[in-house]
Every structure is written in C-alpha cells, then in structure tokens.
Amino acid sequence: MLARQPGVVGRSPALRPDGDPGQVDVVVDFAASNPALIVLLVFLLGFVFFAYLFVRRTLTGLRDGFDEGYRGK
Numbered sequence: 001m002l003a004r005q006p007g008v009v010g011r012s013p014a015l016r017p018d019g020d021p022g023q024v025d026v027v028v029d030f031a032a033s034n035p036a037l038i039v040l041l042v043f044l045l046g047f048v049f050f051a052y053l054f055v056r057r058t059l060t061g062l063r064d065g066f067d068e069g070y071r072g073k
Contacts, residue, residue, distance in 0.1 A: 031038050
C-alpha cells in the first residue's frame with residue numbers, strides 16, 4: 001500500500017520529467033481539499049464585481065444628471 005500525503009484527495013499527481021507534480025494537479029488537489037475557501041473566494045470576487053458595477057452605474061448616472069441640468073439652464 002502506498003503512503004499518501006495529507007491534502008491529496010484521490011488521484012496520483014502527474015509528474016513532470018524532473019519529478020515534480022504538474023501545476024494543474026496541484027491546483028486541482030488544493031481546490032478539492034479546501035471547498036470552503038473556494039466558495040469564499042468566489043463570493044468575494046462576485047461582491048467586488050457587483051460593487052464595481054454599482055459604483056460605475058451611480059457615477060455615470062450622476063454625470064448624466066449634471067449634463068442634463070447644465071443643458072437645461
């Protein structure tokens with residue numbers, strides 16, 4: 001029976017010619033062993049994207065309001 005390292009989920013990592021595991025396998029194993037962290041990162045990324053769109057819409061609306069007010073005088 002082979003000894004397993006902690007955090008390795010269920011597959012043996014592919015090895016490059018120099019003997020190191022491939023980068024994709026390391027990332028997949030990390031994501032599979034830490035699902036709560038991945039959910040948190042996705043939530044934070046979604047929040048930042050939403051905040052950017054919200055601020056952008058607010059500022060463009062403010063600019064349009066100033067332009068309409070200036071043209072009305």
